[in-house]
Amino acid sequence: xxxxxxxxxxxxxxxxxxxxxxxxxxxxxxxxxxxxxxxxxxxxxxxxxxxxxxxxxxxxxxxxxxxxxxxxxxxxxxxxxxxxxxxxxxxxxxxxxxxxxxxxxxxxxxxxxxxxxxxxxxxxxxxxxxxxxxxxxxxxxxxxxxxxxxxxxxxxxxxxxxxxxxxxxxxxxxxxxxxxxxxxxxxxxxxxxxxxxxxxxxxxxxxxxxxxxxxxxxxxxxxxxxxxxxxxxxxxxxxxxxxxxxxxxxxxxxx
Amino acid sequence: xxxxxxxxxxxxxxxxxxxxxxxxxxxxxxxxxxxxxxxxxxxxxxxxxxxxxxxxxxxxxxxxxxxxxxxxxxxxxxxxxxxxxxxxxxxxxxxxxxxxxxxxxxxxxxxxxxxxxxxxxxxxxxxxxxxxxxxxxxxxxxxxxxxxxxxxxxxxxxxxxxxxxxxxxxxxxxxxxxxxxxxxxxxxxxxxxxxxxxxxxxxxxxxxxxxxxxxxxxxxxxxxxxxxxxxxxxxxxxxxxxxxxxxxxxxxxxxxxxxxxxxxxxxxxxxxxxxxxxxxxxxxxxxxxxxxxxxxxxxxxxxxxxxxxxxxxxxxxxxxxxxxxxxxxxxxxxxxxxxxxxxxxxxxxxxxxxxxxxxxxxxxxxxxxxxxxxxxxxxxxxxxxxxxxxxxxxxxxxxxxxxxxxxxxxxxxxxxxxxxxxxxxxxxxxxxxxxxxxxxxxxxxxxxxxxxxxxxxxxxxxxxxxxxxxxxxxxxxxxxxxxxxxxxxxxxxxxxxxxxxxxxxxxxxxxxxxxxxxxxxxxxxxxxxxxxxxxxxxxxxxxxxxxxxxxxxxxxxxxxxxxxxxxxxxxxxxxxxxxxxxxxxxxxxxxxxxxxxxxxxxxxxxxxxxxxxxxxxxxxxxxxxxxxxxxxxxxxxxxxxxxxxxxxxxxxxxxxxxxxxx
Numbered sequence: 001x002x003x004x005x006x007x008x009x010x011x012x013x014x015x016x017x018x019x020x021x022x023x024x025x026x027x028x029x030x031x032x033x034x035x036x037x038x039x040x041x042x043x044x045x046x047x048x049x050x051x052x053x054x055x056x057x058x059x060x061x062x063x064x065x066x067x068x069x070x071x072x073x074x075x076x077x078x079x080x081x082x083x084x085x086x087x088x089x090x091x092x093x094x095x096x097x098x099x100x101x102x103x104x105x106x107x108x109x110x111x112x113x114x115x116x117x118x119x120x121x122x123x124x125x126x127x128x129x130x131x132x133x134x135x136x137x138x139x140x141x142x143x144x145x146x147x148x149x150x151x152x153x154x155x156x157x158x159x160x161x162x163x164x165x166x167x168x169x170x171x172x173x174x175x176x177x178x179x180x181x182x183x184x185x186x187x188x189x190x191x192x193x194x195x196x197x198x199x200x201x202x203x204x205x206x207x208x209x210x211x212x213x214x215x216x217x218x219x220x221x222x223x224x225x226x227x228x229x230x231x232x233x234x235x236x237x238x239x240x241x242x243x244x245x246x247x248x249x250x251x252x253x254x255x
Numbered sequence: 256x257x258x259x260x261x262x263x264x265x266x267x268x269x270x271x272x273x274x275x276x277x278x279x280x281x282x283x284x285x286x287x288x289x290x291x292x293x294x295x296x297x298x299x300x301x302x303x304x305x306x307x308x309x310x311x312x313x314x315x316x317x318x319x320x321x322x323x324x325x326x327x328x329x330x331x332x333x334x335x336x337x338x339x340x341x342x343x344x345x346x347x348x349x350x351x352x353x354x355x356x357x358x359x360x361x362x363x364x365x366x367x368x369x370x371x372x373x374x375x376x377x378x379x380x381x382x383x384x385x386x387x388x389x390x391x392x393x394x395x396x397x398x399x400x401x402x403x404x405x406x407x408x409x410x411x412x413x414x415x416x417x418x419x420x421x422x423x424x425x426x427x428x429x430x431x432x433x434x435x436x437x438x439x440x441x442x443x444x445x446x447x448x449x450x451x452x453x454x455x456x457x458x459x460x461x462x463x464x465x466x467x468x469x470x471x472x473x474x475x476x477x478x479x480x481x482x483x484x485x486x487x488x489x490x491x492x493x494x495x496x497x498x499x500x501x502x503x504x505x506x507x508x509x510x511x512x513x514x515x516x517x518x519x520x521x522x523x524x525x526x527x528x529x530x531x532x533x534x535x536x537x538x539x540x541x542x543x544x545x546x547x548x549x550x551x552x553x554x555x556x557x558x559x560x561x562x563x564x565x566x567x568x569x570x571x572x573x574x575x576x577x578x579x580x581x582x583x584x585x586x587x588x589x590x591x592x593x594x595x596x597x598x599x600x601x602x603x604x605x606x607x608x609x610x611x612x613x614x615x616x617x618x619x620x621x622x623x624x625x626x627x628x629x630x631x632x633x634x635x636x637x638x639x640x641x642x643x644x645x646x647x648x649x650x651x652x653x654x655x656x657x658x659x660x661x662x663x664x665x666x667x668x669x670x671x672x673x674x675x676x677x678x679x680x681x682x683x684x685x686x687x688x689x690x691x692x693x694x695x696x697x698x699x700x701x702x703x704x705x706x707x708x709x710x711x712x713x714x715x716x717x718x719x720x721x722x723x724x725x726x727x728x729x730x731x732x733x734x735x736x737x738x739x740x741x742x743x744x745x746x747x748x749x750x751x752x753x754x755x756x757x758x759x760x761x762x763x764x765x766x767x768x769x770x771x772x773x774x775x776x777x778x779x780x781x782x783x784x785x786x787x788x789x790x791x792x793x794x795x796x797x798x799x800x801x802x803x804x805x806x807x808x809x810x811x812x813x814x815x816x817x818x819x820x821x822x823x824x825x826x827x828x829x830x831x832x833x834x835x836x837x838x839x840x841x842x843x844x845x846x847x848x849x850x851x852x853x854x855x856x857x858x859x860x861x862x863x864x865x866x867x868x869x870x871x872x873x874x875x876x877x878x879x880x881x882x883x884x885x886x887x888x889x890x891x892x893x894x895x896x897x898x899x900x901x902x903x904x905x906x907x908x909x910x911x912x913x914x915x916x917x
Contacts, residue, residue: 003535017829036535043537043780050778050833055824060325063498066660067423068329092662115469116830118324123446128328130438134431135390139310139729144876146345149399159392159417162424166328195390215814250501 003044004033004217006093009101010045012057014254018113018121024103027057036057036082039064039071041093058117064089066230069165072172073118074105079169079228087167087230107168109177110215122168124214126184131210133186134201135195154192163231170225171231176217181225183211184241185233201248208245257877259900262515262888265690266370271908275374278691279734283741288289290315293740295747296463296478298450298505300327302422302429302721303704304484306728309432312441314733316740319476320433320442321465323449323500323523323835328430330503331486331498332724335422336543338404338414339386339721341379346403350411357909359719362408362588363684363712364862364878365911366518366886368904371709376732378730379722383415384674385518385729389428393417404653405548406717408588414718419543419657425721429728448474450505451763453481453700456755460512460700464759468835471828473760475751479743480699482735483509484728487683487705489522491843491850492795493787496528496541502839503846506687506706514695515888517688517708519846520854523715523863524796525681526592529674530612540664542615542657544717547592548587549620549650550674552576554604554613563674564606564614567816575599579873583916590714590863590876591916593678598794598874607675616673621646678796682720684711684863685853688888688902690697692735693727696888699739703727708886713862727769752897767827770837775820779836782817786810786840786847794851799867803855810848811895817844849889849897856899859883871913880911 008029015022029045036044039061046056062070070089075081081091096102104118112120162185170181187204190196196203219238226235258264267278285293294315297308300322312318322330342355355376360367382400387393393415394402403412417424436442447468454462454475462477484665488503490496510516527542533659553572560567575595577584587595596613599605606612622639625646629637633701637645651658662667687695689709694701704724732792793806825831860869860876861883869877886902 003533033533033535036533037537040535044535047778047780048823051776051823052822054834058830062324062329062500063331063334064752065334065422065540066325066663067334068331068498069326070324070329083438085659086663090660092666094662094666108729116721119830121469122325126328126434126437126444126446129431129434132438135267135388137385137388137434138313139306139385139733140434142381143387145343145383145387145393146400148387150395151399152395152397155392155395158390159394159424162392162417162427163420165423166326189392193390193392195388230732 002034003031006032006034006096008032008096008099011101011103012118013105014057014117015114018042024113028192032093034092036093037064037089038073038075038091039089058119060119061089066090067165068085069167072107072120072167074107074172076103078174079107079213080230084227085230085232087165095250104254107172109171111177111179112168112171113237122166124216125166127181127214128183128207128210129186134214135190136199148194149251150193158189158192160238161192161233164233165231167230169228169230171216173215173224173228175222175224176220178219178225179211179216180219180238180241181229181233181235183207184237187241187244188237191240193212200244201252204241205248256885256901256902256903259888261696261890261900262688262902263690264368264902265369265692269690270376271369271373274370274376281895283737284742285744286738287315289744291317291641293317293743293750294319294478295736296319296476296481297484298463298482299330299484299486299706300430300433301330301332301484301486301704302426302708303728304330304722305426305429306725307482307484307703307732308442309436310729310733310864311427311736312436318436318442319445319478321445321450323447323468325447327446328427330426331501332426332721333423334498336419336541337545338416338421338718339382340406340413340414340716340718340854341383341722342376342382342413343383345401346412350413354411355379355413358409359710359716360712360909361914362716363714364876364914365712365880365906366774366861366904367710369711369906374731375710375723375726381730382722382725383454386428387439389432391417391424391428393424394416400563404545405586407547407586407592408461408716409586410583414545416545419545419654419750422721425725429725450508452508452652452759453697454755454759455512456749456753459698461749462751462756464756464763468829471826471831473763473912475745475756475760477749477751478741479746480701482701482703482732483687483706484703485685485706488843488846489680489683491786491847492680492790493783494536494838495532495541496539496790499538502842504839504842505841507700507846509687509695509697511698513697514700515688515890516685516715517848517886517888518853518858519889520684520864521684521713521862522793523682523684524590524593524678525589526596526678527615527676528679528681529661530607530609530677531762532620540660541600541679541681542661542674542676543654544589546615546654546657549653550585550615550617551619552585552613552615554599554606558603564616573604580916587916588714588716593796594865594874596678600913612675612677614673615676617650617669618890621650624649624879645761682715684708684713689885693732694739701732701736713864727856751881767834770821770823770834771827773819773821773823773824777820778822779833779840782813782821783811783836783840783843786844789813791851796853797865797867798854800855803851806851807848807855810844810851814844817841848895853887853889854899856887857883878913884911
């Protein structure tokens with residue numbers, strides 16, 4: 001079934017599992033409509049592969065509206081492709097030209113092992129969250145919400161940091177595979193709010209420790225993470241986290 | 256009408272206002288030492304699942320959480336945009352627990368249980384308190400207090416929000432509480448796992464069979480209780496605003512193991528979604544209901560008007576919601592707004608290339624906000640351009656991410672021209688039948704959030720899904736589960752080599768083998784799309800007996816075709832997304848048939864269920880309270896065989912009336 005008149009060549013990373021060696025495979029994507037999303041283009045290719053008895057390309061995706069953080073394609077050397085401020089699922093084929101060759105790889109990073117083809121394991125992010133990405137408040141302990149007054153600017157800045165979708169593009173973009181933007185976004189959100197200030201020192205020390213243990217690299221301030229982040233999370237968060245970390249390291253009472 | 260003897264809703268005695276307070280103070284407790292040896296399985300990690308798992312773990316239960324995504328944070332609650340309701344009355348505009356209760360019952364077209372809905376309204380305020388304490392960054396006023404916005408079906412401002420990402424922020428709050436418990440070892444997290452079946456022993460739910468989606472291996476897990484927090488089944492229509500992975504499998508397996516399915520035909524078609532652009536489309540995108548608060552919906556008064564929207568003068572525009580429903584205007588409930596859009600488009604007044612769309616226009620409110628900003632900034636005699644620029648900034652702050660998303664998808668700038676919108680499947684009010692404790696008809700098996708049928712009747716009001724998911728998880732199940740588990744303290748963990756586990760796993764394995772053995776010619780998506788077309792055309796926004804009867808036959812045929820001609824590539828013991836989809840679509844096909852049967856049985860129109868044979872002269876839904884004021888709870892009796900049980904809905908506090916938003 002034809003949908004449109006774009007014809008493209010895809011060079012896609014294929015890898016059976018984390019223990020096997022991968023390689024690029026070439027596929028034709030024919031009859032693509034410019035109104036399709038990048039993932040819908042993959043649907044068409046997979047449909048053709050299945051009907052010709054071949055194995056489809058595995059990739060992660062879910063909400064397809066740019067908020068769940070599941071999709072994760074490294075397109076022509078950039079996480080989430082050529083356009084800024086969006087995820088792969090929001091990238092439309094009108095951003096490409098008929099006849100283009102498109103190279104698609106999974107996220108790269110020691111802490112993101114490949115599961116299959118373009119799908120990677122990002123559970124390291126969950127473990128960093130478990131190390132301290134929370135306010136320690138059990139259900140039922142909260143007082144009336146308006147008893148905590150928060151200046152609008154603080155709330156807005158915290159919200160901007162909280163907009164992180166945990167997709168891992170920052171890690172994929174970074175030459176060091178650093179997770180500093182991801183971790184700092186959560187550290188910032190919570191340390192900017194009075195609710196999170198109480199345990200801000202433990203939080204930053206524990207989250208950074210876990211980040212290091214997962215095998216993420218360090219930050220050398222190239223800013224690639226911010227440039228490629230689909231939610232435009234600011235590099236200022238990393239600066240804030242470094243301040244918090246330094247402060248905590250000096251003053252924390254080591255037991 | 257009498258309630259079936261097989262259904263005991265366990266609604267506590269007492270006055271409406273006191274039922275929950277009294278009940279939660281007298282429900283059986285489990286002492287801390289016993290909690291440590293009681294295991295609870297939670298399937299799904301959205302708002303209901305994450306909040307329930309975190310709360311139960313905090314209380315001391317041993318909890319296992321399963322989700323099919325790579326992280327609990329990706330559950331589809333994340334995509335909820337507009338907000339969460341709570342009867343805080345922070346705006347001093349006449350809100351109260353009773354009013355939220357009343358609005359919800361009325362919004363649901365008088366097809367929900369009074370006691371459940373009142374409880375929901377009672378705990379709504381606690382939800383906001385809890386979320387704020389967790390660090391959820393809700394929108395705030397300059398004075399530092401929380402901000403509110405309006406939503407459909409109400410005349411007060413009770414919706415709390417975080418830009419257009421409220422679901423994301425609430426889920427990340429619940430997820431952080433969950434990850435905290437994971438870090439402490441109180442919760443075992445099993446991501447990329449899909450529940451394949453419920454295991455019952457002596458009639459009680461005692462665990463699940465899950466498939467590790469990375470290795471493909473089947474696993475057995477024991478639990479003293481199993482909580483299904485697995486969301487709704489809107490993807491039965493193929494095209495919906497649900498995420499691609501949303502599915503009915505867990506609920507459907509539970510149904511086949513004895514859990515009755517409540518009101519399966521109640522589907523919510525959301526009025527403001529980006530219209531379908533082509534047959535390649537894999538999903539539809541919602542534009543939050545909060546936009547209706549600040550936007551005006553209209554179509555040209557002239558049929559097939561080819562002018563650009565900006566060139567159509569005010570007097571030639573039909574603001575049909577404001578015309579038909581002056582009291583609520585653009586803020587009528589979703590079912591009403593959706594049908595009104597369909598009516599205009601069917602009559603030939605639709606806009607855009609497909610003519611199946613209406614305009615959602617922000618121009619008037621941008622100017623209004625701009626004027627307020629100019630006053631705040633003490634600007635005297637600002638130009639029209641200045642006012643508009645100021646107003647645009649306000650709109651950007653409130654809905655920026657939604658406007659960006661619209662532009663990304665349609666390649667049109669909604670700040671410069673009205674959005675084109677059309678209704679799309681969004682939510683399912685139906686779900687597993689549960690009693691007041693949220694327990695299904697299988698002892699020990701619970702359903703929370705969208706997966707149950709309980710609180711929204713035949714139509715859910717906007718910003719109430721987040722409220723219900725979190726109410727169930729944070730503030731209901733932690734109490735009501737004690738009623739069951741207090742009787743289970745003597746039950747030792749059952750080893751998973753028990754014959755019931757072995758048998759359940761063998762059945763799952765058999766189905767997987769069968770799927771691979773068909774080696775047919777058509778992909779899973781082919782069948783899913785075919786099912787979606789049948790459902791949308793014959794069990795969608797408008798239904799009739801003839802269409803539903805046809806649909807049932809067509810679905811039965813589709814099921815035969817699926818099981819003889821589907822092609823599932825690859826192998827079991829690997830990451831195989833086609834196999835995952837095949838399981839889900841096979842279950843959707845069976846559910847689709849039940850939905851049509853339920854819709855055919857309900858010879859009335861109510862909320863999202865609109866039977867063309869039953870409407871008022873004005874085209875509004877015409878209920879039949881004498882014959883249909885009941886919950887339809889369906890029991891699975893074998894292939895294509897379902898038995899109806901009725902739970903009578905008693906309205907002791909609210910007078911039944913024809914809904915009137917005019």
